[in-house]
Amino acid sequence: MSIHLEQEVSDFSERRLRLAGAITDYSNWLDKQHGIDAERSLRLTDAATSLRQDKLVVAFVAEFSRGKTELINALFFSDHGQRLLPSDAGRTTMCPTELFFNAGEAPALSLLPIETRRREESLTTLKHMPIEWCRVSLDPTDPRQMQQCLQKLTETRPMPAVEAIELGLWSGEDASERHQLRADGTVEVPAWRYAMVNYPHPLLQAGLIILDTPGLNALGAEPELTLSVIPSAHAVMYLLATDTGVTRSDLEIWQKHVHRHANYHVAVLNKIDMLWDELKSDAEVQAAIERQAEETARVLKLPRSRVFTVSAQKALVATIKHDAALRLRSGIESLEYLLAHQVIPSRRDMLHHAVSREVMGSLEESRSDLDARLKRSSDELVQLTQLSGKNRELIEQTRASLQQEKDSYDATAVHFRITRKMLQGQGEQLMANLSDATLDDICSAGRAVMEGSWTTHGLTHGIRQMSEQMNDRLLQATKMADSMLESLERAYVRFHRDHHLPKMQVPRLDLGAYRHRLKILMQETDAFCRDPANLLLEKNFMIRRFYGGLVEAARKAFSLARTEAERWLRIALDPVMTRIREHKQYLDTRLSSLQRILENMGTLHNRMAQIKQEVSDMRHDKVALSRIAAQLVA
Template sequence: MVTGFSEQFDRHGAWRREMGARLKDLAAWLKQHHLLDDGADEGLQRLTEQLRTDKVMVAFVAEFSRGKSELINAVFFAGYGRRIMPASAGRTTMCPTELAHDAELPPCLRLLPIETRLQPQALMEWRLAPEKWTRVDLDVNDPEQLAGAMEKVSEVLHVEQDQARALGFWHDDRPEDNPPVNAQGLVEVPRWRHALINMAHPLLRQGLVVLDTPGLNAIGAEPELTVNLIPQAQAVVFILAADTGVTKSDLGIWREHVATMQDSSSSRFVVLNKIDALWDELSTPAQIEAQIARQCADTAQTLALQDDQVLALSAQKGLLAKVRGDAALLADSRLPRFEQLLGQQVLGARHVMLQDAIGAGVARAQAEAERTLGMRRRELSDQMLELQGLRGKNQQVIRQMRLRIEQEKAEFDRSAASVLAVRSVHMKLLRETFQLLGNASIKRELVSLNTALREPGLKLGIRKSYAQGFDNLRGVIRQVQTLEGEIHAMLTAAFRQLNTDYGFALQATEPPTMERFTADLDAVERSHLRYLGLGHMVQLARAEFSEKLVRALLARVRSIFETALGEIELWNKATTSQLDTQLRERRRAYSRRIEAIERIQDAAGGLDQRLRDLEQEQAALQTTAQRLRELGHDMRRASVASTTPPELTEVVPA
């Protein structure tokens, strides 16, 4: 069964919504039974939020005119019955264009003027300055208007050569890549630097983000695209065209922007587009088939891939077939096979990632709840034993019992001081961790790289500065890990002592692992390395280029460190609220015991009544524990069962 990308994405979206709703139900149930402490509550909330807002970015990267925009139209927008993204011969998409959905904004196209390149701010910073963007409202119910507005991404300006150079489009050392010059000697450059399209298209609404890029010349001019945006995409689709074969500039893009992502976690697809160019009416279908296979094999060889890693298709015929509802043409376009692989690979991986997160989050909340239930159960049976011992005893004994409980409680109240001491050590260590991951620390560790990049002129020793800077950052992560270890060891010892002294059931939560962040740093370093070869020395010598690189780097590292910080905060919260819960439960148990004794002192039949109550409470706890196990089990089953990704056996990632 071949399933299109849209259907797979819809299914994935439905699964995410279902899991989100189940998580909410679980949290509500736990809260209702006073089994959800603040830490677990926040953990579940973050998980629900993650499920709701999870983004999947598919980036299309290729030389101009290979059919990126046409393929985007065919896969995502055929439902509009026409081309939405402009696709035409020659350079069409002049600026990187992101299609996404933001419910806070009306449907619109926002364009960042190209002149902003002359200023030092990174793209990420411009995103936070909406007033700097030109906004065009979109009418999503009117495909004509929609397509008309999208034409803006093709707009160009004609500027003096110096201006083109300053904007990063004119390179004296690589004249063959320079843009066209008109009769007046003016250079054609894009009018916009970046375009953001916001529309409530069904796939975009469910978190799909599509990134369309312009060809080589333009991608290179925006370092942030290569160091931040493309490396963060879940899938990168690289496109070649059957009518041009693999050209030198195709290879340039492949080597610089796609081949290097080999060991990153995103999926990579290589498409040989425009196979309809080979549909020669004088050839038999078998001959055409053989010719396509041969071209795939040649392409694969040039890119050092396996033959079956190159997916041949015709975006244009695929779009046409979908618009006309022509099943035979659609099959010939081979578009469905690509869509199926794209969906399986990208959503399959996303699904597994989210499933793991749900599994871990639910297990944590469940473990917390079970610990609390266990405590309640133990306290109930202690109390029953205590009361049973009072059967037939006189008032004197009962009074003594009350005194003993009050003494115990006073002693327990003194535990507050020990708990406070643990907390203050914990906080001190945490503060150190937070400082390590803060902005000042990042700046400090990257100071020499920063200076080296900002130094005027050729930067020959820059690779060394990068290696040094990233070693420093990895060192910070290692320090954080060491601190986490110390915190964990400290808590384990302190909890053991508190458990012995006051009969708590505290257990230190495992700290979050930091490996992922080291891997993220490695990926950022790799994405920068491509700018450090000899071929880029001239570009790198330009102050505004290296300034952009520095800013893009800082922004990315900051976001990695912030994520790490967020996980540590959550871990900290889990620990603190565990302590809070146990202290609260214990306090409650003492007041219940004292209250029970008081009642027995007051009324003759009080003891038997109280014992019966306790038995009932015990039975209720039993039921709650049973229900908790069932809920956890249901949750795990639902996360796996409802949309297990389709068979992955056939998938051939490039």
């Protein structure tokens, strides 16, 4: 692991924590101002918590024996002086493996038995059921103990072929797998369905998650990986081997599980040291490697710049032996550069955009409100200065004029409350389109279409119906939000025109990303159903497993859309109500002050002194807010 890569991940982690701290400071600032409301407090707390818990997910995907685990060792764990993850010949990870760090738990290897594939629960659900996992403690200070424990990732077990077929782990129809059938009717299958490694490595502590996904069979057997886990990864490294080129199974994994779904994906042509020939010049060797890279780019339909050539094994050896020349020749530094200068900055920009959407809009409103309050107080101070030494009649005229202004304002506020009550009703209807009950009804209806058949035709029809109904609900919610926005904007314009409140703008509710996600899931369904391997017979187990993974992914998309709609409703209705209350309180305070002055002219100078202090306090608050804003954009 290069120092530069470690520094970039560390900087990324520090940036996240600074942003989270700035959001907490802003929440405290608001609380000091006028007592932050519960909704806004919850929103800011959620934003800060999400930042602190955010992870950068890099998935490594490949068919077996492409050197994927060795590459993970070379990129991230070479400082151990030996292989951490098992990657010797014939001894490689047999199940999807997730490497992360959770400070709240002791370092450990957690293994999910393969038999849990018979269960209905998703992997996401099972992760929250510790009793289902076999746990092995890890000692980070003893690399050999860790290496021995992690050998469990390579374990297999015999299983009757009938059961293996039912669980989608073996297919007698696949000529490449028939030889695995033993005389006793068993086949060898992975002992574990999924593995999680909680380990205090600096990169993992900084928020990196590494996902190792082995082989076409493992991906096909766990639709949740291809429908949710891999698409949500921030980068996918797809490995091929120089000695095999792009095989049929390589291309199948690429087409089915990678190129359409990953946020950012590259191809890594591994084992280039097999082309190193001492009887050829360096130029000839490099030309041979370049031809392989260009052919890989052509077959995968990728730009050449997205195909990397490396020797993971030589990179690991070079790092352990401190051989700078060998490390440079291995090509590993180009991948480290990619992670440090493209993947990490891309995620950093996404986080900044999310913070801007969630916090900066609110902060700009706070800045605008503070400016308005400063102007009002300054204007009042000027007015009171002009009234100093005047007679009671002139002060009474000022109070009467202010009373008229307040009466007009109250009438506008009453009208808006009627509008707001109407909008709240529409908001409830909007949220009903995205409720858990609505989603349950849609999923139940989709499942009912498939019940009794469980054929690929039934699956297609049921999932298409489910997807169309979900998409329709998202469209209805968007249309209702657009209608609400028109009413809000008319009310905002009236407050600005008639009472000089700062202009208020609410962004349009955009659920397009979640509709796009449902569209992708529909495409996945069509691809699954067109796959000849799934058309041969009614694969009840695999279809149920695919359906379960699809519903899980659809629920997540629907839930995120609901959260987005809830957030939009809050930012659409809350700010104007806050401003209405504040402006009303301001008018009431001024009227009360003038009344006291009329009753006792001696209070005029006391009020002027009070306003001067308020103006001074607000200027200090403005400086503090500017400092918080600078932290959010730094």
